[in-house]
Amino acid sequence: MYDVLRSRYTFACPTRGEARVSLSSFRRLARLPGAAHPAVFQVEFECACGELHVGLVADDDLDYAPLGLGGGAFLNLMTSTLDAVADEFAEDSARRIGAGEWPWSFFCYPEERPRPVFPSSFWLLAPGGRAVGVAVRCPVCTQVSVNVVSTEHVDLPFHNDASVGVVPHVFAADVPQALEEFRAELYSSAFDVRRLALE
Numbered sequence: 001m002y003d004v005l006r007s008r009y010t011f012a013c014p015t016r017g018e019a020r021v022s023l024s025s026f027r028r029l030a031r032l033p034g035a036a037h038p039a040v041f042q043v044e045f046e047c048a049c050g051e052l053h054v055g056l057v058a059d060d061d062l063d064y065a066p067l068g069l070g071g072g073a074f075l076n077l078m079t080s081t082l083d084a085v086a087d088e089f090a091e092d093s094a095r096r097i098g099a100g101e102w103p104w105s106f107f108c109y110p111e112e113r114p115r116p117v118f119p120s121s122f123w124l125l126a127p128g129g130r131a132v133g134v135a136v137r138c139p140v141c142t143q144v145s146v147n148v149v150s151t152e153h154v155d156l157p158f159h160n161d162a163s164v165g166v167v168p169h170v171f172a173a174d175v176p177q178a179l180e181e182f183r184a185e186l187y188s189s190a191f192d193v194r195r196l197a198l199e
């Protein structure tokens with residue numbers, strides 16, 4: 001499901017059979033009602049074949065597999081050498097989190113502060129050149145903020161941009177026009193720039 005060495009999720013592609021996509025190729029994430037252990041997310045992603053497809057991913061795979069933690073069957077199927085690499089990833093991740101580093105972070109606009117976050121809090125993503133706009137539902141205040149960040153900020157755990165663009169607008173997460181609102185703000189507005197240094 002997740003290849004920790006290449007930072008790619010594997011999904012099915014109706015044309016090519018298999019699609020290996022990075023987190024920044026996700027376009028929309030929605031938690032499915034019902035299952036809680038694990039919670040399951042429906043992911044709409046942009047495939048290398050040019051189409052948008054839908055795939056399912058468990059919250060463990062979404063949030064912890066990129067850290068080498070709880071990679072499950074995929075990592076267990078690897079050779080002992082790659083298992084050792086995965087263990088190193090896990091150890092390194094645990095050490096960094098213990099030292100106060102966060103794998104992912106964003107700037108919460110309503111709270112006016114950076115917050116640590118996991119990919120399962122990402123809601124909408126839209127690419128723009130080497131940048132990507134990300135709508136994030138804050139795990140603390142539950143409000144939606146839109147940040148403009150590098151693709152590495154999204155794809156690589158512990159790669160946090162020093163500063164990010166922040167759309168000065170609180171998004172209504174549950175209204176049908178939210179997606180259009182998100183795109184319009186992303187392409188029209190001037191961004192505030194905020195430092196992302198986490199305390």
Ligand SMILES: [Zn+2]
Nearest residue numbers: 013014047049
């Ligand atoms: Zn495809």
Ligand SMILES: [Zn+2]
Nearest residue numbers: 108111138141
């Ligand atoms: Zn918040």
